[in-house]
Amino acid sequence: MQPTPTERDNSALYTQRMNKVLDHIDRHLDQDLELADLAAVAHFSAFHFHRVFAAWMGETLGDYLRRRRLDVAALYLVNEPAMPVLEIALNVGFGSGEALARAFKLRFACTPSQWRLQTPRRWAEQLFAARRLAEQQQSNLDQGLSNPDQPPGPLSGNHGGSLFAQTEFRMKVTIQTLPPVRVAYLRHIGPYGPSISRFWPEQVLPWLIAHGLEKEARYGIGHDDPLITEGSKCRYDACVPVPPDFVAKNPAGIAELPGGRYACAEFFGDGPAASLAWTELLREWLPKSGYQLDSRPFFEYYPADACYEMDTGRFECQLCVPLRGL
Structure with missing residues (x-):
């Protein structure tokens, strides 16, 4: 009903x-x-x-x-x-x-x-696991595109032989000072990943269109670390900048995305690639950067003209990590 x-x-x-x-x-x-x-x-x-x-x-x-x-x-x-x-x-x-x-x-x-x-070991294990998962997903894709009579190639079972385990961090990262932004948000509670990909077109986009905000830049804020918080309880806010006089109607809320110093990494890929990119940014780039995390939220920034490929699910954004000096 x-x-x-x-x-x-x-x-x-x-x-x-x-x-x-x-x-x-x-x-x-x-x-x-x-x-x-x-x-x-x-x-x-x-x-x-x-x-x-x-x-x-x-x-x-x-x-x-x-x-x-x-x-x-x-x-x-x-x-x-x-x-x-x-x-x-x-x-x-x-x-x-x-x-x-x-x-x-x-x-x-x-x-x-x-x-x-245990943090250094835990981070190394998380990075290896993320790259291993990406390797398996790529192998499954390759097998789907290959001759069905051809036996699948072997996946390496050790750190040294894994293609993704050997991959170096290659995203372009710049340190930027960003202004605070007043945003309206819709919240999703549940696992990150495919459910977030559905949340945007099914719930967020209709709300944006109804309020004449569909041509604005957008932000995606993950409030919880899925390696600590159970997936079903993770909170994610889909946000859009709004003027001071904007009044949020149910179910939207109003918040301020804090300004300050951020590491901004250029990203283009699909959802699984974004998960790997976040892990590499936090577990490989950050420890070598000379910075440490700040308590402000992490977010993805989608420019108003950001590319999105409907057929492949690949999208363009910046991965933004709050920083302060060591």
């Missing part, structure tokens, strides 16, 4: 309100986040909000807050190698380093200090 217009309007209103809560939580992780206060952000009663949140996110508010604090702590441990564990604990809302360590070990099966020490 198709939802009625009233049901669609109510769903859009709930979406906008719940996104405001998620954004508020991220901005105030270092504080006590009480149910009543978050309910007020969403304009719900505390009784109603508790149930709406659990139904909407698939986890209780308490579970979400604990998971989000630990996800951000894991990023702090990597991005802030000199920051004491106690300071990280306080920054994400734990009362002590010991409280963080207990919860962290339950979630990640290691202590915060071990997580930090």
